[in-house]
Amino acid sequence: MQTHQYDVVIVGAGGAGMRAALEASKDARTAVISKLYPTRSHTGAAQGGMAAALANVEEDNWEWHTFDTVKGGDYLVDQDAAEILAKEAIESVLDLEKMGLPFNRTPEGKIDQRRFGGHTRDHGQSAVRRACYAADRTGHMILQTLYQNCVKQEVEFYNEFYVLDLITDHDLAAEDVPEGVEVNATGVVAYDLATGEIHVFQAKAIIFATGGAGKIFKTTSNAHTLTGDGMALAYRRGLPLEDMEFFQFHPTGLAGLGILLSEAARGEGGILRNSDGERFMERYAPTIKDLAPRDIVARSMANEVREGRGAGPNKDYVLLDLTHLEPAHIDAKLPDITEFARTYLGIEPYTEPVPVYPTAHYAMGGVPTNVQGEVLRNGKDVVKGLYAAGEVACVSVHGSNRLGTNSLLDINVFGKRAGRSAAAYAKIAEFRDLPVDPTVAVVSQLDEMRNRPEGDRVSDVRRALQETMDANAQVFRTGESLNQALADIRELRKRYENVSVQDKGRLFNTDLLEAIELGFLLDIAEVTVVAAINRKESRGGHYREDFPDRDDKNYMLHTMAYRRPTAAADQAEGHVKGYFDHVEEFDGYKVVLGSKPVTQTRYEPMERKY
Amino acid sequence: MWSWVAHRVTGVLIFFFLLVHVLDTALVRVSPEAYNAVIGTYQTPIMGLGEAGLVAAIVFHAFNGLRIILVDFWAKGPKYQRVMLWVVLGLFAVTMAGFLPRHLMNVFGGGH
Amino acid sequence: MTATLEAPETKAGAIPSFEVTLRVRRYNPESEHGEESFWDEYTVTAHGTDRVLDALHKIKWEHDGSLTFRRSCAHGVCGSDAMRINGRNRLACKTLLKDVNPDKPITVEPIKGLPVVKDLVVDMEPFFASYREIMPFLITNGNEPTKERIQSPEDRARFDDTTKCILCAACTSSCPVFWTDGQYFGPAAIVNAHRFIFDSRDEGAQQRLEILNDKEGVWRCRTTFNCTEACPRGIEVTKAIQEVKRAMITRAF
Amino acid sequence: MAYGTSAVAKVDAPRSPYVRRRTTRGNYELYSWVFMRASGVVLIVLIFGHLFVNLMVGEGVHAIDFGFVAGKWANPLWQVWDLLMLWLAMIHGTNGVRTIINDYAQKDLTRGVLKSLLYLAFVIVVVLGTLVIFTFDPCPVNAPEHLIASFCPAR
């Protein structure tokens, strides 16, 4: 075991983690721990763009952007946070440009902008060009640029280190800590993949930036490594997870594979068609058609297929048509994604339409934070010294459905904020004592897994989980399907107790780590399904066929899911009788649902029409 | 990559030949007899074949050298490197076709 | 508008499958083979759109959990899984089985020239060290403008190709010069230097040229084009290297 | 779905880690690179001329003898031609072989020895060649008459 001490420790080296690192390392001794080499984080997969009302190509302002974000999120957005997001967007795009990001340019040499789903002028009048982009590799350029600047600032990285535990001075999943009592985060425990050694990082401030959890689903645009680690670690310590029922399904994944074709394809003029060649989005969203927000488009597509108008031999996908676009235009604006179609499906997008189907894409929910990036342990108390940013976090700028291009924005705006807050806190805070042996939990978990002689295969359990999630908790959900998913998850939890790994070595044991990651996936799937069962309405990314309408009266609240000891009270903060009072018992613990009010400033909820 | 390997191999080959060649030519300083004796061995069929190989090496090295120079200094060079490699091989074949019959005739035919 | 021939079929059973054999070069100092590398052969069932990565996953998940390789994104954008497949460097997640002749055993080896850690995993540190050495960040002097720096679309296009690099090391580890002693900076570092040297906003070109004007720098490149052929992002690597060489010559004379 | 472990062929164990030994900046490699190209272009003319005259004109190799050489070097054009060719080819070739040694000789010692040998050979050959071209006497006094050039006074 090795011990390290840093003012600030950042977990995750994606866009959010590195943006925070650039801020924090200016004022505080900072380490970034990442299970991947930084440039391999999934931020690099983001394609389309990053929204900011620069008004470089047409009239625009941040208020319109705020409105679109709020409306896009089906009004479950915290409007104060959305305002910050839209306002600081401009500065964060300019920051990136100054750091060297090669944005595409207008003829005058300014940052070019393009259309994206849900972005409108004048509160929904017509589509607006707001997404700043670098071809269709905006995320790649952001990730590279941030890493380059980390190299410049000589940020310290611990690459291929897996953080497997968060150390706090109170374990809320085991003890009852009343509101108002101070809870501190004091460090993390990490596993060095290359050597199998355990490292303890003591820190005054810790930032979680571990990204999403798309691997709970089978069809997903997410990387194999996006297993919701940060969310699960916080959850296991009894910290709440917010709005986990809202998962975004991106309309245009390559059918059968899930690999994403950016919305930019439609932003540049691509059209969705069913087997009759009909531009079916004209029926569902007459004003902005193919550029409606993702939840609407994804549902419309799934509906076409359900009603028998799908294309292909099994009628199980629709078509994305780019054939009317100039090949030169496609090459200039969408080179990478057309390459995907060629490589993986052998389809030439110049002349043939591309088979697409919705793919699990983005977790709107996550570890709740305030706008400073501080992690909340209930509706109001923060955990001292713990911050979160990026997809792992839920500041709730995305509400129940994220607008395209708002996530790259989120990681920059709130990554920066979290970094700044953490460094400021580290200035005034002291190191706090760690438990005598901070590594027990991790070491025993690893040893147990390694030593279990024979058992279920990790991959079998994982596949079963992903399949039930795809079948029962995807674009269309019902109480019945969700309960089925929950039953399956309970079953799989039992099997997980019994999985064993074949690789018993110390060096680069990815077999072992996949087993650990499966544990995170089960946790995340469990909260997602429990929260989805409780929300008996349809809103944004969460669509209940048995409750197809939005119910602002009872559900205009954020879900807060707490893992608690079996003996704990059956009520959590934000308990609303009949609506947010669900309790789900598991072996040895239970999940208690509470709620948190939605912050509303200037936009009253309206019906969401496009 | 193979064009590079060939370039390397032919370069070294020529270099070692050059060493020997200068040394034997230096014999003209020693005496005409000595020189002629050595040169005489160049005129045997075996050496004649060797010589053909050497010329081939030089010809390839030279043309491929030009190709490399074009790759280096002509902006479109890298794009057409493969095409140019075929051109090099073509020129090589043409040159050798011009040279070999004559040379072999001199070596084997000649009637000396 | 009808569906095309090769459209994937998601329903199981409808998909044509075939058997494919992978011959994997392995190395595991903890195994009974010790410091010796060895070959393992696996035969798995694959489907039309399966990639080499899918086959490796199948092996790992269904047969031999100890088979070790890196991967993340699974669609060619993160640069984790560069490996030598049938003697050529490629990304396993971008190489369709049907494109590498699945009738014969497919050989899979770690990329060459970097120290192997375990199976297909190599130590990337020397590679990233070279990358960091060329100062891969925008260098500017003077005051920052309040808004963005202006750059014409033409100036932006000048270095577009080299911005695509995902640092997968396929190029550097395919370079015969790099294989010799591993001292050469390698094409990837030069590509990333190129990205800044030809960025009209950057003012650090002189320093970078100075760094690469090294015995182990650009001059070691012998234009063998292996890197260009290996690059999964289609970057014209050799061309970029040549442009850097020419910039150095212009500067020296 | 069969699967068999077969430790068929043994392959080399992987290499140990390394770091770049030192930075060696300077224009030396640059000049040598430019020289390789410049000399290459000139060499093409020189060598092809040489080969053509020696092997293609008249009776080819068979025509070469002492007299032939003497006849050529009586002409200052060929003297300069061959001198230039000698120098350029030797520098070009030596520099080329130097790169190759740098590439493949891993140990400093091996590299040192090989390079010393290379430079030694270079010096010997260039000095010898130059001397020969300049001090060459087309009509050695006591040589048999039939061997020497037709323009010699001895004939």
Ligand SMILES: Cc1cc2nc3c(=O)[nH]c(=O)nc-3n(C[C@H](O)[C@H](O)[C@H](O)COP(=O)(O)OP(=O)(O)OC[C@H]3O[C@@H](n4cnc5c(N)ncnc54)[C@H](O)[C@@H]3O)c2cc1C
């Ligand atoms: C295909 C695709 C396209 C997208 N396109 C867009 C777009 O056009 N516009 C937009 O705004 N958004 C887009 N998004 C969404 C956006 O890219 C992501 O939400 C965002 O990049 C997440 O960034 P992050 O920094 O939070 O996480 P990531 O970039 O995923 O980084 C996570 C980091 O955490 C580390 N980590 C994880 N677990 C651990 C652990 N246990 N220990 C140590 N380290 C750990 C990882 O190594 C990694 O460095 C897209 C997403 C996908 C998948």
Ligand code: HEM
């Ligand atoms: C006929 C005209 C010639 C031309 C156009 C030519 C051209 C070149 C060029 C351009 C290179 C550089 C290759 C590189 O940097 O990758 C080179 C390398 C070399 N040349 Fe020549 N050359 C010629 C003649 C010769 C001769 C006569 C010799 C032998 C004495 C020779 C020996 C070499 C060697 C050993 C190399 C190094 C190869 C390597 O590093 O891979 N060349 N030549």
Ligand code: SF4
């Ligand atoms: S240049 Fe190409 S091959 Fe080389 S590291 Fe970059 S992406 Fe990989």
Ligand code: F3S
């Ligand atoms: S493979 Fe190597 S030699 Fe040059 S052209 Fe590429 S760097």
Ligand code: FES
């Ligand atoms: S897994 Fe990301 S490039 Fe292959």
